[in-house]
Every structure is written in structure tokens, then in C-alpha cells.
Amino acid sequence: NAGVTQTPKFRILKIGQSMTLQCTQDMNHNYMYWYRQDPGMGLKLIYYSVGAGITDKGEVPNGYNVSRSTTEDFPLRLELAAPSQTSVYFCASSATSTGAYEQYFGPGTRLTVT
Amino acid sequence: KQEVTQIPAALSVPEGENLVLNCSFTDSAIYNLQWFRQDPGKGLTSLLLIQSSQREQTSGRLNASLDKSSGRSTLYIAASQPGDSATYLCAVSDSSYKLIFGSGTRLLVRP
Numbered sequence: 001n002a003g004v005t006q007t008p009k010f011r012i013l014k015i016g017q018s019m020t021l022q023c024t025q026d027m028n029h030n031y032m033y034w035y036r037q038d039p040g041m042g043l044k045l046i047y048y049s050v051g052a053g054i055t056d057k058g059e060v061p062n063g064y065n066v067s068r069s070t071t072e073d074f075p076l077r078l079e080l081a082a083p084s085q086t087s088v089y090f091c092a093s094s095a096t097s098t099g100a101y102e103q104y105f106g107p108g109t110r111l112t113v114t
Numbered sequence: 115k116q117e118v119t120q121i122p123a124a125l126s127v128p129e130g131e132n133l134v135l136n137c138s139f140t141d142s143a144i145y146n147l148q149w150f151r152q153d154p155g156k157g158l159t160s161l162l163l164i165q166s167s168q169r170e171q172t173s174g175r176l177n178a179s180l181d182k183s184s185g186r187s188t189l190y191i192a193a194s195q196p197g198d199s200a201t202y203l204c205a206v207s208d209s210s211y212k213l214i215f216g217s218g219t220r221l222l223v224r225p
Contacts, residue, residue, distance in 0.1 A: 101211040105159075
């Protein structure tokens, strides 16, 4: 299993541009999450999904959108990029079958908005 | 609102020392607690998960304990090695399974 994969690894955007960060997991996990990590800080939840077709906001959702059309994929859309969105973005997933909901993380996407 | 604090923010120790990293949280109504390791420029690796009904978990030289009533967890690393140098993150989840993270402890183990 590849686990959680994210693309791209790095990206530089100009202010006002848009982009989609891709996230795919091959563990058949129901739950998926998007976090951002600013320098020297912990991670903050942007959006999460408990299954295909179901998404909900996390702590810092402004400026982002998500969709979940399949169990495997959970893309994060940035509209009208702003310098405040410069960060490292992590996707994660967790299973419900074990009852533990342990989260597994992808390698991250480093985004710079200039 | 749940808040997670990790002390110290940074720690430097000589190789071979046993060390303790601390994590505290403000709301004891947690579902589980996870400890992660993060290497510079890399993603997060799950080290240990403690469910709310458990008191501790062990993996190799790592031992994590949980005291829900006092809102504390500790990560004990035995016989530290330079390869243990990384940032260690603590995170708690509530019944909705979302994780709330601390800011991490940056550990440097000197040869």
C-alpha cells in the first residue's frame, strides 16, 4: 500500500491564482482530513470528511473548498490565493473499523504565495 | 475550546539519556491521544496512540502515558540516540475524531 499520497510536493502561486491540492489514500479509510502547518506551529484542521459526499469545516476553512466524490480522493481547492495561505498542507486519513481512529499522514505540499 | 500545550518547546540532550516530553490538554473529554514524530521538511509519522480507556502504550524504546483526569500525557524515550532528533507532536481528538495539535517539542540528541 502507498498509504496517503499528495501532489504536488511544492508549488509557488501568485496572489489571486487558484489551485487544487490532490490527496489520495489506498487504505479504504472512511475519514479524511486536511491540515495546514505554519512555521514552528502545530497543525490546524481545515476541512474533514467522514465519507464520500460528506464534508465539514474545521478550525480554519476560510479561503478553501473541498469535495469528496470517492472514498480514495479528497482534493483541497484554493481560490484567490493570498500570502496568508503560505504554509505546508497535510492530508490524513483514518479508519473507523478498529475504533481507534488513528490518523495516517501524507508527506505534505509546501505552498508559497507571493 | 480544547488547547494542547507541549513543554519544553526545545530540548537538547547528550546521547544515551532517558528523557520525558510533556503534553497537557485543557478538556479531559478526549477520545484518544496520539504522539507523532516529524523530521525537518517531512510529514508526520505516528508513534503511539492511546485510547481514552488506556493508561499507557509502549513501542520499543518509547512509552507514552495518559492521565485524563489531570489532562496530561508524557512520552518517555529511553537511551536516546542521535537518530531520535526530530520534532515530537502531541495531538488529542474528541468524539468527532478531529485532532487538536500542540506546537511540538524540538529534540536534539547530541552524539
